[in-house]
Amino acid sequence: MDYKRHLVTAALPYANGPVHIGHLAGCYLPADIYVRYQRAQKRDVKFICGSDEHGVPITIRAMREGVTPQDVVDKYNTIIKDSFAGMGISFDIYSRTSNKIHQETSQAFFKKLYDDGAFEERESEQYYDAEKDVFLADRYIIGTCPNCANPNAYGDQCEKCGSTLSPEQLIEPRSALSNSPLVKKATTHWYFPLNKYEDFLKEWIVEGKKDEWKSNVYGQCKSWLDSGLQPRAMTRDSSWGVPVPLPGAKGKVLYVWFDAPIGYISATKELTAQWSDYWCKEDTKLVHFIGKDNIVFHCIIFPAMLKAHGGFVLPENVPANEFLNIEGEKVSTSRNWAVWVDEYIKDFPDQQDALRYVLCANAPESKDNDFTWKDFQDRVNNELSAVLGNFENRAFVLMHKLCKGRVPALHADEINDMDKALMADIRDAKTKVENAIESYKFREGLAEVIDLARKGNKYLQDNAPWSLAKTPELQEANQKRIDICMHLCLQLTANLAILLNPFLPFTAGKMCKKMKVVERMLEWENAGRIDLLKVNYPLLPPELLFRKIEDEEVATQVQKLQDNLKKATQAIVENSTAAAVKAEQETPLAAPKATITFDDFAKIDLRVGTILKAEKVEKADKLLKLEVDMGTEVRTIVSGIAMHFSPEEIIGKQVSVVANLAPRKMRGIESNGMILMAQNADGKLIFVSPLATADNGSEVK
RNA sequence: GGCGAGGUAGCUCAGUUGGUUAGAGCACAGGAUUCAUAACCCUGAGGUCGGGAGUUCAAAUCUCCUCCUCGCUACCA
Numbered sequence: 001m002d003y004k005r006h007l008v009t010a011a012l013p014y015a016n017g018p019v020h021i022g023h024l025a026g027c028y029l030p031a032d033i034y035v036r037y038q039r040a041q042k043r044d045v046k047f048i049c050g051s052d053e054h055g056v057p058i059t060i061r062a063m064r065e066g067v068t069p070q071d072v073v074d075k076y077n078t079i080i081k082d083s084f085a086g087m088g089i090s091f092d093i094y095s096r097t098s099n100k101i102h103q104e105t106s107q108a109f110f111k112k113l114y115d116d117g118a119f120e121e122r123e124s125e126q127y128y129d130a131e132k133d134v135f136l137a138d139r140y141i142i143g144t145c146p147n148c149a150n151p152n153a154y155g156d157q158c159e160k161c162g163s164t165l166s167p168e169q170l171i172e173p174r175s176a177l178s179n180s181p182l183v184k185k186a187t188t189h190w191y192f193p194l195n196k197y198e199d200f201l202k203e204w205i206v207e208g209k210k211d212e213w214k215s216n217v218y219g220q221c222k223s224w225l226d227s228g229l230q231p232r233a234m235t236r237d238s239s240w241g242v243p244v245p246l247p248g249a250k251g252k253v254l255y256v257w258f259d260a261p262i263g264y265i266s267a268t269k270e271l272t273a274q275w276s277d278y279w280c281k282e283d284t285k286l287v288h289f290i291g292k293d294n295i296v297f298h299c300i301i302f303p304a305m306l307k308a309h310g311g312f313v314l315p316e317n318v319p320a321n322e323f324l325n326i327e328g329e330k331v332s333t334s335r336n337w338a339v340w341v342d343e344y345i346k347d348f349p350d351q352q353d354a355l356r357y358v359l360c361a362n363a364p365e366s367k368d369n370d371f372t373w374k375d376f377q378d379r380v381n382n383e384l385s386a387v388l389g390n391f392e393n394r395a396f397v398l399m400h401k402l403c404k405g406r407v408p409a410l411h412a413d414e415i416n417d418m419d420k421a422l423m424a425d426i427r428d429a430k431t432k433v434e435n436a437i438e439s440y441k442f443r444e445g446l447a448e449v450i451d452l453a454r455k456g457n458k459y460l461q462d463n464a465p466w467s468l469a470k471t472p473e474l475q476e477a478n479q480k481r482i483d484i485c486m487h488l489c490l491q492l493t494a495n496l497a498i499l500l501n502p503f504l505p506f507t508a509g510k511m512c513k514k515m516k517v518v519e520r521m522l523e524w525e526n527a528g529r530i531d532l533l534k535v536n537y538p539l540l541p542p543e544l545l546f547r548k549i550e551d552e553e554v555a556t557q558v559q560k561l562q563d564n565l566k567k568a569t570q571a572i573v574e575n576s577t578a579a580a581v582k583a584e585q586e587t588p589l590a591a592p593k594a595t596i597t598f599d600d601f602a603k604i605d606l607r608v609g610t611i612l613k614a615e616k617v618e619k620a621d622k623l624l625k626l627e628v629d630m631g632t633e634v635r636t637i638v639s640g641i642a643m644h645f646s647p648e649e650i651i652g653k654q655v656s657v658v659a660n661l662a663p664r665k666m667r668g669i670e671s672n673g674m675i676l677m678a679q680n681a682d683g684k685l686i687f688v689s690p691l692a693t694a695d696n697g698s699e700v701k
Numbered sequence: 702g703g704c705g706a707g708g709u710a711g712c713u714c715a716g717u718u719g720g721u722u723a724g725a726g727c728a729c730a731g732g733a734u735u736c737a738u739a740a741c742c743c744u745g746a747g748g749u750c751g752g753g754a755g756u757u758c759a760a761a762u763c764u765c766c767u768c769c770u771c772g773c774u775a776c777c778a
Contacts, residue, residue, distance in 0.1 A: 223774095398736050467736090542737090658778085
């Protein structure tokens with residue numbers, strides 16, 4: 001299809017923290033390269049982004065810091081925006097979802113779907129804080145983690161052990177707002193029946209995008225579609241977000257994943273009155289750049305929403321990248337294991353392109369990749385500086401020494417095969433880089449540019465103009481050959497600037513200045529030409545494009561990572577103990593569990609038993625099926641300890657058993673009782689067993 | 702356990718519809734050179750393509766089984 005306009009979006013960063021280099025490598029840098037290339041092609045393109053400013057984590061952070069959610073998003077919106085600007089990410093607009101235009105746009109979107117009967121209304125029981133008179137989202141619910149006993153796990157996740165939770169799993173759930181115990185109460189929400197769009201999505205993605213989308217993206221979509229889609233609530237009970245535009249929906253807001261992608265539309269509206277050309281006309285090419293964590297929202301949910309609404313184009317491609325690890329470990333914001341963009345800009349002033357180079361050359365395009373400072377140094381010093389920077393510098397120095405600082409003539413009648421080969425390489429490079437960028441293979445495209453510089457180095461080496469000018473007489477005799485060589489080297493340098501521009505715009509700009517050409521020269525159609533610099537045109541003196549990264553800088557950055565990690569880990573420990581102490585002080589009676597009478601205790605039939613047999617339960621990672629000798633009988637008990645013990649090592653162990661616990665089926669096996677375990681803070685399990693051997697079946701009291 | 706994505710030289714990655722001695726960059730070794738940021742250029746060493754079986758005249762590439770890493774998901778009373 002011949003597209004008339006391009007609409008490029010980059011995932012809306014969540015405004016509860018700064019951006020790190022993983023974000024950059026994952027979507028903003030590739031998107032920026034793609035857009036800069038399209039602009040150089042003089043195509044009609046709009047590059048859309050903005051802060052995602054709703055959702056529960058922001059309210060949590062606000063609560064912790066004792067400020068309003070608006071304060072939080074204002075702060076991070078500024079930091080994020082500055083980071084992007086500092087790195088040369090060239091959005092046409094960087095908006096934010098707390099803007100009025102976004103509220104109106106997303107409400108209108110919701111209303112349209114509502115009026116068309118696209119939603120299903122459902123009532124469900126949710127945790128409710130009676131003291132504050134609010135329903136609580138999962139994040140607002142705090143309780144003891146069933147896995148690691150962290151007393152401050154959230155209803156969706158435990159930050160200490162990282163396990164995914166649901167509020168029902170928490171022991172002693174309480175409100176993060178008031179610290180009071182919770183009750184369940186009915187609430188109504190609007191569900192979007194994704195299942196109704198399964199056929200449409202299957203046809204569009206599974207059949208339509210098989211060979212177009214990246215395998216990771218396609219595979220994940222297919223996986224979701226094959227396992228069947230479920231209706232999904234598109235509203236939440238919260239005070240922070242876009243209010244649901246219906247009468248009687250007080251205290252309800254749009255689900256952040258409903259309103260966030262609409263943010264692309266509202267930002268476009270804010271940017272241009274012609275916004276609907278970009279969103280509604282079929283000859284627009286819409287491309288979403290995202291990280292792999294966003295695939296399902298951009299490939300399944302948002303397209304289904306757009307389809308339900310009608311009148312919008314669907315993404316032509318969603319080139320999601322994988323994750324970038326740091327020094328061999330996953331990025332973790334809570335552990336502060338990350339390289340923050342705002343700090344990089346401070347630590348390496350005027351070195352944006354060094355980072356852009358490394359993040360592109362090592363982008364996680366097909367699998368998770370690792371960023372190390374040593375690799376950063378190697379790539380900058382041995383590829384960027386040594387090959388590209390050095391070639392450009394050689395060309396300038398030689399031109400000044402051998403050609404009086406002016407672009408020498410080409411002498412077209414005397415060019416040889418070597419010259420012709422170089423000219424062909426210049427032309428080919430254009431096509432190669434072009435094809436790579438158009439198919440989202442940015443690392444390949446960048447490598448092609450470097451490769452062209454490498455060819456320049458070889459050409460210089462083969463011609464060795466310096467040895468043709470060892471003496472004034474010799475130089476005079478060889479001046480024509482020298483001129484041709486330097487002429488081509490300089491034209492090659494101009495070409496490098498054009499090809500490099502999408503990737504390293506700061507460098508391309510510097511090169512233009514040194515060649516004293518206007519930036520219009522960087523237009524893509526000029527690539528491949530060897531008449532970009534006019535003969536006899538004086539150029540500026542040589543000046544290095546890149547500086548080397550020193551060993552000490554690498555050491556400093558690695559140390560900084562370690563220090564950050566140490567500080568953050570300490571803070572987590574202190575916070576959780578401080579919070580636990582505070583919780584006890586504020587609610588002395590709400591200590592772990594309420595007092596029970598002896599009679600209550602006596603209801604529990606605790607007995608000693610010996611494990612006779614143990615085996616893994618099929619299709620379950622955590623379960624062991626145990627046969628326990630209870631003295632009078634042998635019981636089957638299923639226990640979730642397979643991650644901690646192998647079957648062999650626990651056979652023969654004597655254990656304490658809750659003998660009168662109601663039977664429960666797990667993975668199809670009926671469990672009759674429960675093995676008592678102590679659990680350390682680090683999650684380690686220890687059997688609660690008699691110190692000396694007791695008779696099987698004897699009572700524990 | 703299910704699903705998805707990966708597993709190719711020390712490191713980072715290419716390998717089109719199965720077809721001659723499996724490629725590139727970096728790192729490493731040797732050489733050449735001095736215009737250049739001890740940079741560049743040349744040469745070399747380095748891989749039973751995670752493992753096993755099969756289909757085929759021919760498999761990194763197709764089929765089946767298996768192991769490892771990452772992600773989603775199930776199981777934890």
